[in-house]
Amino acid sequence: MQNGILPFNYNHMSYKSLDTSPRILLGPGPSDMHPRVYKALSTHMIGHLDPEFVDIMDEVKQMVQATFQTQNKLSFVVSAPGSAGMETCLVNLIEPGDEVVICQHGVFGGRMADIADRAGATVHKVVQEWGKPVDPAAVKKVLENCNPKLVAIVHAETSTGVRQPLEEIGQMVRDKGSLFVVDAVTSYCGIDLRVDDWGIDAIYTGTQKCLSAPPGLSPVSFSDRAVEVLDARKTKVQSWFLDLSLVKNYWAGAKRAYHHTAPISQIFALREAYRLVLEEGLEARFQRHQETHEHLRDGLQDLGFTYLVDEAYRLPMLNAVYLPDGVEELPLRKQLLHEYNIEVGGGLGDFAGKLWRIGLMGHSCDKNHVNMLLSALKEIM
Amino acid sequence: MQNGILPFNYNHMSYKSLDTSPRILLGPGPSDMHPRVYKALSTHMIGHLDPEFVDIMDEVKQMVQATFQTQNKLSFVVSAPGSAGMETCLVNLIEPGDEVVICQHGVFGGRMADIADRAGATVHKVVQEWGKPVDPAAVKKVLENCNPKLVAIVHAETSTGVRQPLEEIGQMVRDKGSLFVVDAVTSYCGIDLRVDDWGIDAIYTGTQKCLSAPPGLSPVSFSDRAVEVLDARKTKVQSWFLDLSLVKNYWAGAKRAYHHTAPISQIFALREAYRLVLEEGLEARFQRHQETHEHLRDGLQDLGFTYLVDEAYRLPMLNAVYLPDGVEELPLRKQLLHEYNIEVGGGLGDFAGKLWRIGLMGHSCDKNHVNMLLSALKEIM
Numbered sequence: 001m002q003n004g005i006l007p008f009n010y011n012h013m014s015y016k017s018l019d020t021s022p023r024i025l026l027g028p029g030p031s032d033m034h035p036r037v038y039k040a041l042s043t044h045m046i047g048h049l050d051p052e053f054v055d056i057m058d059e060v061k062q063m064v065q066a067t068f069q070t071q072n073k074l075s076f077v078v079s080a081p082g083s084a085g086m087e088t089c090l091v092n093l094i095e096p097g098d099e100v101v102i103c104q105h106g107v108f109g110g111r112m113a114d115i116a117d118r119a120g121a122t123v124h125k126v127v128q129e130w131g132k133p134v135d136p137a138a139v140k141k142v143l144e145n146c147n148p149k150l151v152a153i154v155h156a157e158t159s160t161g162v163r164q165p166l167e168e169i170g171q172m173v174r175d176k177g178s179l180f181v182v183d184a185v186t187s188y189c190g191i192d193l194r195v196d197d198w199g200i201d202a203i204y205t206g207t208q209k210c211l212s213a214p215p216g217l218s219p220v221s222f223s224d225r226a227v228e229v230l231d232a233r234k235t236k237v238q239s240w241f242l243d244l245s246l247v248k249n250y251w252a253g254a255k256r257a258y259h260h261t262a263p264i265s266q267i268f269a270l271r272e273a274y275r276l277v278l279e280e281g282l283e284a285r286f287q288r289h290q291e292t293h294e295h296l297r298d299g300l301q302d303l304g305f306t307y308l309v310d311e312a313y314r315l316p317m318l319n320a321v322y323l324p325d326g327v328e329e330l331p332l333r334k335q336l337l338h339e340y341n342i343e344v345g346g347g348l349g350d351f352a353g354k355l356w357r358i359g360l361m362g363h364s365c366d367k368n369h370v371n372m373l374l375s376a377l378k379e380i381m
Numbered sequence: 382m383q384n385g386i387l388p389f390n391y392n393h394m395s396y397k398s399l400d401t402s403p404r405i406l407l408g409p410g411p412s413d414m415h416p417r418v419y420k421a422l423s424t425h426m427i428g429h430l431d432p433e434f435v436d437i438m439d440e441v442k443q444m445v446q447a448t449f450q451t452q453n454k455l456s457f458v459v460s461a462p463g464s465a466g467m468e469t470c471l472v473n474l475i476e477p478g479d480e481v482v483i484c485q486h487g488v489f490g491g492r493m494a495d496i497a498d499r500a501g502a503t504v505h506k507v508v509q510e511w512g513k514p515v516d517p518a519a520v521k522k523v524l525e526n527c528n529p530k531l532v533a534i535v536h537a538e539t540s541t542g543v544r545q546p547l548e549e550i551g552q553m554v555r556d557k558g559s560l561f562v563v564d565a566v567t568s569y570c571g572i573d574l575r576v577d578d579w580g581i582d583a584i585y586t587g588t589q590k591c592l593s594a595p596p597g598l599s600p601v602s603f604s605d606r607a608v609e610v611l612d613a614r615k616t617k618v619q620s621w622f623l624d625l626s627l628v629k630n631y632w633a634g635a636k637r638a639y640h641h642t643a644p645i646s647q648i649f650a651l652r653e654a655y656r657l658v659l660e661e662g663l664e665a666r667f668q669r670h671q672e673t674h675e676h677l678r679d680g681l682q683d684l685g686f687t688y689l690v691d692e693a694y695r696l697p698m699l700n701a702v703y704l705p706d707g708v709e710e711l712p713l714r715k716q717l718l719h720e721y722n723i724e725v726g727g728g729l730g731d732f733a734g735k736l737w738r739i740g741l742m743g744h745s746c747d748k749n750h751v752n753m754l755l756s757a758l759k760e761i762m
Binding site for chain 2: 083087114
């Protein structure tokens, strides 16, 4: 290293070649990736305006539509993680002074309320106890006393493992003339999710859960009704990076106008993860998640674990469980990680230190993994 | 594919296995990646809160400091492309009603002004003709008539190939008591850039230029003076995703509080790209960029190309050149891409259709590549 060129005593040789442990990822995401996705990641780099890359973007758009079960023309991938997808949906649809309704039954509903507030909305909350789904009657009551531009709700609360039924609430929102915004980060490609049939106007998700692509991207989709609202905005979206009036010209415009440099390697991997989903078929994939979940559930209950969520509303891919009496969560979780290379998640927010979140997502959702986890727990406990 | 599960006639078999052409990337970015970076991309996935990943984040932070030549504690990587890094710097430092000065001598200065305006700033512009650096005297004049919170300028305008000298303007900004914000997307790791010595308070860059990592991330750094301004904000940053008061707890906080899921595979690749930079050494890398540029320059001039920018202000990694008289740019550029697999860039903004931007960035910056390009041009022209 040349003298003086670096600002402090610095020895680059201290950085060893990268070497990660062969973890089995059974936490709340990221999930394990299929070998084909690893290979796709290291596909030879091409330019973001190369005709070959434009074709790949078109294919990925179709794959976003297929997996969201929608014909929405404005379906694409935000070049940033799921929380940026959340922000994209909210800040593009909200203008300062708008009323919005946010359903909050975990960490991520709270995050939506925070973002809506920052965008200048008057936020009406429908708050539900963590671990239960939002009650449609509670939404109905709030809707009677306000006139919201949108109603937002989380389909699969990653902090609690609750599956939120959407159809009844979606119908209410439509009857009210509001837009229906859904967080599908953890449900996407793991349980049924019908954007068109359920009248969802704006939806975002992540890539590192049941899709089993690398983290860092957020597929989104907007209905024609939502696009009309976008087009009728009186104020500029405060974020240039997330402004759909600009981004859509890159992903969907006839001229494919340069907006930012797409995360090309990530898009390669995403495309391969989508191919795997479509080869398996959505129904078969949903069934695999349900069956693997039941296998895990039976084994955990035998060991004395108990579920936070009532059976009717449990997510198959996110199992929030209390540990058997007298078992400390952190030492056990560390032992699993360091002695067995198995990652499970701790509690988030109100549940930190109180429960585990065991993920069965995408390529991680496998009976062999369940057996490994249960066997390890039996050996330790 | 199960009947009814997909919303339209859809045949997944139409998506072939991914296969890109072996392009040589001599455009304005992304650049070619070293084989070690491809390998690092497909490193086995681990969780974003895994102790191994936390260690990797710490190493990457040190590498960000080393390459920015700074000791700034708040140095990290935004989980989104360079334009999101731009937005991070501006929206965190600006509050509604603040005065700012934006220097604009190309597309990216204009983008900064747009973002500052959306954040509620009163924007004073120092506009320079495209292809020339901003004149310190013009900055001085504007500074005499306003009291800006920050002055922002592009170090290497990717749209014009101009190298902007920073020291004199930086001194003026410091004397005025304003913060000095610098866009280093194209200069970073290709020409000298001294954050501490030059009094830069906030800086952002991209990964896909002279660093030759995959696109999609934005290394940033903030001086202690900038952090004081962040800490003294009276209003919330409108963007939750880019709010440094939250992000810094994930990258730098003692508890490493979860904020979003980091783009793990990208960080793996970034770390390897940094190792390559540090093994080469910054001075040697800058010299390689300069020498390769001179080799290209001589060859292009022999062929009748002429430079937009005066020699004293030319960037080695971004050669903005007019084509010889009578040569149409688009057909020639397409021929290079399709017959030789060589990508060069067209003009951007005012220069669209008028000139080429030939990049020599990072791993792409190689005498063999220059010889390939010059030989191909000789054969075609």
